[in-house]
Amino acid sequence: MTIIVEHDKDLEKLCTHLKTCDKVGVDLEGDGMYHFREKICLIQLSDGISDWIIDPLRVKKIEILAPFFFDPKILKIFHGADYDIKSLYRDYGIVVNNLFDTEIAARFAGLRLSGLDHLMMDFLGVKTEKKYQKKDWSIRPLPADMLDYAAMDSRYLISIFEILTKKLKSLKRLDWVYEESSNISESRFVKKMEVPYFTSFKGAGKLDRRSLAVLEDLLKFRYSVARKKDKPLYKVIPNKTIIKIAEKKAEKENELKNIMSPGHYKRFGTRISGIVQNAMVVPASGLPCYPKKKKPKNFSHLSSLRSQNLRQWRLEKSEHLELDPGIVLNNGLVCEIAEKNPQDLNGLAQIPLKRWQIREFGKEILNVLSQSLLKR
16 A cells, blocks of 8 residues: 655644554665656655655655664665765665664675565565656656656565575575665765866866866856756766866867757857857966875885785685685775785774774784785
8 A cells, every 4th residue: 555645734643653564675866867856756665564645745744754764773774875975864864773774684605696676576576666766756746657766666665675584594695785875874075175076076086187177167168058047067067078078178169069968059059159258368387286195104015915815815705705805805905905015903993993893804814914024
């Protein structure tokens, strides 16, 4: 049974019911593909019997859900929770306690495909339509088929949780997932420095200083247009177009027409030409520099040897456990361990590794480090 919640009184009744639940499947739908500032457009909850679709665009007191999400006695089951956790905090200040992420669980169980649609099909024989993933969830009224799809995203999470829990228990990895899920529950959006814009733009680090000046001014222009028109940045001008204009320092009509789509050129061609021309006359002393990453001061020959040995150990361990190597130890941790060369488990905890990593792999990692000294 699917219940649409559009009024505060109905949400209050739901909150009363949620207090009696021990576990609830949760999903969100947002409108980030259609608006400049994304917002939550639906909150879906399922207790294994009923599904509730809460409409935050009509319900005024979404914050009354906060005690439910905060309650450590109620397990909240998400799939790929990171963005949802950040969105709940961003929009309503809601903090989630006692989280279980089925996407993390699937990867830790060694499953090759961890998407929700794959788990629903593989575990339960339920097929979903991917076309709804890119729909505009801010439109009202929402068509019945979109509401049905939204309900499905939370409806099967409890069943998937139970299947994965059984598998993880047999592998003795369930506590790994709970720890990782707990870390995800602390995720928050980080406010990025708006200037210079290019520091968070993929590919900017490969540009020369003149192209960086072009890129920065193009990004400022795109940002202002997106905010004014209430559109996502990529729908104003795509990233691949922006970077090509900056690389080629394209300012002439024929150059821009070869890079931009006819629609984009018609709307923005003249202004972009002017932006590039202005960037091309900036004095050399005023051109921006891309911030270079500092190399580790102590990354010596021994550090490199320790890194190589850790990567070899990680490969063998991941093959034995049938896990992705990045789950065992990601590249950043490999480099940090190799550089700092901790001598005991307390030293490893300062890196920091997760508690489950230290418990499961700590002694082996320390042994690899000590053996590296003998092999030099």
